[in-house]
Amino acid sequence: MIHARGVAKVYENGTQALQEIDLQVAAGELVYVVGASGAGKTTLLKLLLGMEKPTAGELEVAGISLGKAQAEDIRRLRRLTGAVFQDFKLIPGRTALENVALSLRVLGVPWSENRQRSLAVLEEVGLADRVGSMVQTLSWGERQRVALARAVVREPRLLLADEPTGNLDATSVGFVAAVLARAGEKGITRVVATHDTRLLEMLPGRVLLLEGGRLHQVAGAGRKDRQ
Amino acid sequence: MFTNLGYFFAEAWRDAKNRPVAVIFSLVSITLLLLFAAFVFAGGEEVQWLVGQLGEETAVTVFLKEDVTGEQVAVLEEKLAALEGVTAIRFVSQEEALEEMNKVLGSHSAELAALAGFNPFLSYFEVGVRPEQGLAVARQAENLPGVDGVRDSRQTMERLTRLSTVLRLGALFTLIFVGVVMMITISHIVHLGLLAREEEMEIYRLLGAGPWFAVMPFLLQGSLLGLAGGMLAFLLSLLFFPLLFSRLLAALPFLPLRPGVEVALAVGPVLVVTGLLFGLCGSLLAQSHANH
């Protein structure tokens, strides 16, 4: 699903966020990316979603080469990807349900099916009683789970999650772990940036350590986690 | 695209509700612009209709001198009948002329007759002519003895036709002008809407939406604004034209004016289509601005 060779990212201001990244992720795999703040976790996920372009190396996601991707290629990649952003990127002034449903609207799913699926996923993340609430009135942890629901409702081929449990208590981490596990059952490839050891314990997977923009394998090397 | 049509309409409406003042303001200006165009159009329509009406009575009116005798009238009638292109002749005596005048013009006959360009106190021949020979007949009749003057309805017609052309051309330019101003108005309001949504549009893109997804509600909004403006202008012209034209008719009773409702109905579709078309163009303009 993901093939990276010698990938580097230097931002316009000269910051070397990533260097010499070699990474192979098989379809259906669960990969955790851990590392200190500023290590480059978000940058890596941004590259995988085509939000930033690699400045060196080769990066291919779902058969789409991101070094020379056209707008149409990136759109195709994003349509088969579900992403949880570190800052959520929810639309204020809309309900939790509307935010989640947007994910399927973009894909052209009819409203009746969309509504049903969106409500089911919101229930899965423990927000059944919050579906009609405006997202800006929700707590941080609730917003985070709305963002996760928006990412998984489309049953993507690839799930990218940037610190999806950063603001959650143990119960909510359990919801997230369950959602990630179920996504695995559906064969969804998952890349999760986190420093949350609770999540790592609840749902083991391959762990990669980012340190100063370089990637090191830490645990579960070569293992294909399909649970 | 079509599965989301309901959603796009809802979004268009939602956005309009969020900034009612701006939307109402632009709706009012679009309506007024189109109403203005409607008036110019109505003028063109009216004159065109007048030409059609007058065209049916291609005739030369030959006025006779006041002191003309019955014998001279008979000779003149023969001479006129002999002219090429003449199809019919009718003699109208002084008394009959006056009577006719009073019938048509009512109590203001004298003033109005002067306005219309002929003297009600003369007897005259109404000479039917083949249209293409009207001018020649008029010229020859002028030189016959006992003739005071000739009024050729074709001259009036030609003048009216020219006026009608000018008015229709004017209407076209007005429409273009109105369209451009409308497009600017609508593109401006759509542009503002798009700007206010920049963050949302970025999110749409991250979810893999195509460029039209975020823009569709605004295309709908712009088109509907134009359409609504067109329909409002239509309704207003249905209301005002009969009023205006009945006033006009009261002032100029001898003009065979087309009823206001009919004119409004004729102009209406133009207004609605123009509104819709330029509304769509305006929002397309705004979206191409936003995308660059």
Ligand SMILES: Nc1ncnc2c1ncn2[C@@H]1O[C@H](COP(=O)(O)OP(=O)(O)OP(=O)(O)O)[C@@H](O)[C@H]1O
């Ligand atoms: N748009 C940008 N322009 C310039 N530098 C950037 C940009 N985004 C990130 N960086 C820099 O790149 C490095 C990696 O940032 P990144 O956000 O990927 O870290 P992170 O591992 O996600 O950190 P955190 O755990 O705090 O979220 C940092 O030094 C950061 O300052």
Ligand SMILES: [Mg+2]
């Ligand atoms: Mg980060």
